[in-house]
Amino acid sequence: MYYKIENDIMEKTSMEEWENKQDGVALFTSADWEQAVNIRASYLLEQSHDNIRFCKLESYADFLFGTLHIPRKRERNENIGFAFYIMENKLIFIDDTGLVQKNIERISSGKLRKGYTVERFLYDFLISLIEEDVLYLAEIEKDITKMEESILAKEVDDFNYRMLRLKKELSRMYRYYSQLTDLGEGLFDNEMDFFGKDDVATFRIYADRVTRLQSETQVLREYAMQVQEVYQSEIGIRQNDVMKVLTMVTTIFLPLSLIAGWYGMNFTHMPELTWIYGYPMVIALSIVIVLACLWLFKKKM
Amino acid sequence: MYYKIENDIMEKTSMEEWENKQDGVALFTSADWEQAVNIRASYLLEQSHDNIRFCKLESYADFLFGTLHIPRKRERNENIGFAFYIMENKLIFIDDTGLVQKNIERISSGKLRKGYTVERFLYDFLISLIEEDVLYLAEIEKDITKMEESILAKEVDDFNYRMLRLKKELSRMYRYYSQLTDLGEGLFDNEMDFFGKDDVATFRIYADRVTRLQSETQVLREYAMQVQEVYQSEIGIRQNDVMKVLTMVTTIFLPLSLIAGWYGMNFTHMPELTWIYGYPMVIALSIVIVLACLWLFKKKM
Amino acid sequence: MYYKIENDIMEKTSMEEWENKQDGVALFTSADWEQAVNIRASYLLEQSHDNIRFCKLESYADFLFGTLHIPRKRERNENIGFAFYIMENKLIFIDDTGLVQKNIERISSGKLRKGYTVERFLYDFLISLIEEDVLYLAEIEKDITKMEESILAKEVDDFNYRMLRLKKELSRMYRYYSQLTDLGEGLFDNEMDFFGKDDVATFRIYADRVTRLQSETQVLREYAMQVQEVYQSEIGIRQNDVMKVLTMVTTIFLPLSLIAGWYGMNFTHMPELTWIYGYPMVIALSIVIVLACLWLFKKKM
């Protein structure tokens, strides 16, 4: 599919007109692109874009070649990938996922700025890909806060696994923004060569915006780590509590058991056994021991 | 509201005069700003400042656009946000919180320096936003010291949660200063373009001052981490203490209980039971065991 | 062995032709190289390449000298090493492992690009060395995921040692990519001097590709660390579980044992013993204690 940008309007066009017009965007599926020998020959584009695993931007003599590898929100492990070429005033996407077309249509159907160019389109396109990310990060932050509250409420089933999921998602986003920052800075470095000279550092603003998302993600990673540490600490505290109960029970009952066992001995010469106050004395002694233990525990632990 | 800066005095003025005068500051609510088509058109300002979530500074062809997102001290999670434009010798704020007006009035009512300019006003304004931050950080430091002392005094209820609150507040401040440093450096980079040429790097001094606040915050974060580690270590030490009590009690009473149980056996042929010194010997043996255990514990643990 | 590059064909040639032709590649064993006094003299190459332990690139007056030290995949601790010289339009390998020849043949037997040069050959050669690394890293990632699942399934024999193996392998790869990045950047810095002037930063693309592999490795290292921490945390949780069982058993049986021991005492004056409801009351009391303990445990732990 070919689009021309003219008089602040972006609309479909034929291939011939696309080639003649100043500013244009083209969209291919990878199958179509294999066929498009013409275009590839006339612009000398021949990068292989087999397996897209990163966001990257490579700078060649007459064009920039890039790929985007976008994590799908809430569908951890799933990613969307497509490739693109940037030449002077021309932009070519090779995409099998439909994502690029959806975004082109959304942008071209809206009101375009005065003096719209391919450069501005590329900026709008890149921004459209990260527009909702602040909200997604806020969602993840809420999830971590929920984890934090669940420690307080002592409802911590599967805490480690749920937290590991969150941390992996944050790592995925962090890595994505890190790659986008490099890509944005690469675009900024090549801005003058491919989009004509002007004073405005369009892609610098994009790169800074992505960097802010990245440092937001970093903040969330640190927050997750802190909550994890609180959880870890709480496990230790709870163990201490369990140990205290065990120690208290043992400390109270072992002495009492000894006393009971003691007067269960069958020695023929044990005067206490026949003493009339023997049994009451043992009862009194037991009570004293229990009270002493409780008092010691209150004081020491 | 429009302010002009003239003859080292900063006072309200009309829109027309504001436009004609050399140095001026304007303040809009976001509703007023929507209406101010005039100004926006004549200066070609059209950034969307919907949701302010960061401190940032973006550099456009004819102006700088920035937002400030200021954490409210002691009210964790609450923030104040406003936007601003910087053009040649002009400064426009869009603020719904009243904070900007309060600060403008405080600055303009004080004695102004000789040769006061918009540049100096912006510096004074930015400094007024962080003026009391050193004191706030000192307050947080005192809180951490209190936490440290509470470990010593063994009054550590909710230590983890109180510490997590402090660490989150420090993260918030750290992130804020990190963004302000970037903003200050951005202003410094553009200082010559928007405020005329001179030798003084006004915003460099601002950026350095914010960097000092940031590194103070970092010091506090490290301090908090160290206190947390001491707490963690103390939990382990206390567990050891509890374990020692348990082990001592068990080691003293299990042998004694065995002896008592032993002579509680009902064998018909147990010579010790009828031996006249049987019971005294058992008492002596028990005392020896207790003393031996205590001596061993003193020596080994 | 001598290869010339001419008319987009790379083929074996004689030493004399190799010296005369514009672009050429030579391959020696270290024994042959010792003998090749001629070449070494005419190009003044005299680096000692005794023990290859790093990937490195050293820049001399008339040539670059480098070594590659490549970790063999899946054979941890084994490495392959060779050395190379880069002069104007000439490339000399000194290799005893056969790896270089294998790669030269694979590249020269494929279809070469138009305008093939030594520079492009070196790029293709370096890329051929890392081509399958993304797959290897994916394999390691799968191993870590398996470790993670094995924690969930509580089948964690030798977890620490298996994880240590993975972490050491990741360190090895990380270090390797770190050295390759430096090497790639060194080639990029010297690109113009040794391969003629052009606009294309061939080795910049190589360096960026290696950097991406390195940051993939870093992501895996962080993932491994997170899984390790989950394992560590699970050990603590399991210990808590064991402690709870111990405490519950102790808390239930010590009181019951005390009761049993108590009425095993041989005092002549113990009215409960002859009371007709004595034994049933003890049974009832025991049941009450057990139920109370169970109820307490349900509630508190």
Place this chain on the structure above:
Amino acid sequence: MYYKIENDIMEKTSMEEWENKQDGVALFTSADWEQAVNIRASYLLEQSHDNIRFCKLESYADFLFGTLHIPRKRERNENIGFAFYIMENKLIFIDDTGLVQKNIERISSGKLRKGYTVERFLYDFLISLIEEDVLYLAEIEKDITKMEESILAKEVDDFNYRMLRLKKELSRMYRYYSQLTDLGEGLFDNEMDFFGKDDVATFRIYADRVTRLQSETQVLREYAMQVQEVYQSEIGIRQNDVMKVLTMVTTIFLPLSLIAGWYGMNFTHMPELTWIYGYPMVIALSIVIVLACLWLFKKKM
């Protein structure tokens, strides 16, 4: 107080002569400085130096303004602060602590270099402030080594608190050197403007020297962290030892107690009780159990 530097001699002088001479140093208390309207007016110095909390250097149009905030050795939490101005060939200190005067006198009473200047004086002054720091760091290192040895000797009362004190002191010194490095680099950047042109990077040497102190401090921080980790690990090891004792005692005595309790049962039909070898058999069985337990423990733990 006014000092002039002339003919390699530094001595007190009057204010008038101070102003006329090429190189001079002046020293005020902050009260005097408030009065010194003359000097402040003629040099246009008007920085507020209310609360000194950092070492810093700010660069203004005609002067540098700095403050020093020096940690007092061995008196943790106490600091000494003063301010200074640097103008062309002039140096003004504002100090209420007496430290500056002490150092000026020590320097001026010693033999001065040939061609002594204000620049060299400032260098000597700054060096005099850190001269003994290497020794102080060596003292702290000895303290950490003492902590390490005390773990070995198992005398670890208050280890955590003593270590926390050391770590806080190291953080304080680290922060101080970090600020001094910035200050030294700031001086180096402005060296040519305020002290005349020459080839010697005086303050670069100062900055490097401070950086070495800082990296020494960093080494000590890492050492302290390692000792802390050994302590932490020893706590775990000791807990294991305590647990082993508990387990051994329990494992030996519980079976013996069972045997004793078993033959304390009052069943009318227990043939063992009346068997003539019953009691000897029980004794033998008990010895076997004890030996078996000891043998198992030796083997397994």
Place this chain on the structure above:
Amino acid sequence: MYYKIENDIMEKTSMEEWENKQDGVALFTSADWEQAVNIRASYLLEQSHDNIRFCKLESYADFLFGTLHIPRKRERNENIGFAFYIMENKLIFIDDTGLVQKNIERISSGKLRKGYTVERFLYDFLISLIEEDVLYLAEIEKDITKMEESILAKEVDDFNYRMLRLKKELSRMYRYYSQLTDLGEGLFDNEMDFFGKDDVATFRIYADRVTRLQSETQVLREYAMQVQEVYQSEIGIRQNDVMKVLTMVTTIFLPLSLIAGWYGMNFTHMPELTWIYGYPMVIALSIVIVLACLWLFKKKM
């Protein structure tokens, strides 16, 4: 001692010839240097090199002054230190340890390169100091691997202290290489000024080589840390094992003891005691309890 470098030969000479010749090296003890007023005056060298604690390089107007502080391998805590001056084509060592002379003799007795210069000598000298370091690092790596294997073999006496020794040695080497890197880069920065202009960055190669040693050391530090963490984790695992034994013993014997104690009670009305199957039933019950416990443990722990 004075050495001249001429016609690719380096040999002893007199002081006068040394001064006249182009390239020369001189070696003093610190006592001799105190006397060598002549040389110090004619070259204006007057650095104080009292206490050598770092490797450093300071750049003065007409010379470079440096010190080396070299850790002795295998003799932890012992270091060798000496100072040196670099002037145009001249090199002066002040050394009391004999190390410099040993290295000078080794280098001068070997075959020297064509066109040997002081620059090349300094490079050879510096390389001779680190020549065997790769082997030393390999030795340390072997030590760490031994520690790792000792964990597997459960022979971990003094693990923490032996590991702390290794980590301190690695810190010492790391710090040393870090200082050498700075020194090498300092030499590279001043290469042109003191050794004449040429294209070869001799000291860049030295600095890179030291950097590789440093990053090797870093790799070993990370390896040591990983082994430490495995040890730490194993302590936790072993504690779990001890706990399980304790819990199993307790869980088996406490119920049995209760049964035995129960039928040791002296109630007059306990029908089980006189029941003919009473004792066999208790035996059966005990066996059932033991089997149930063992089955539960097998399943759950």
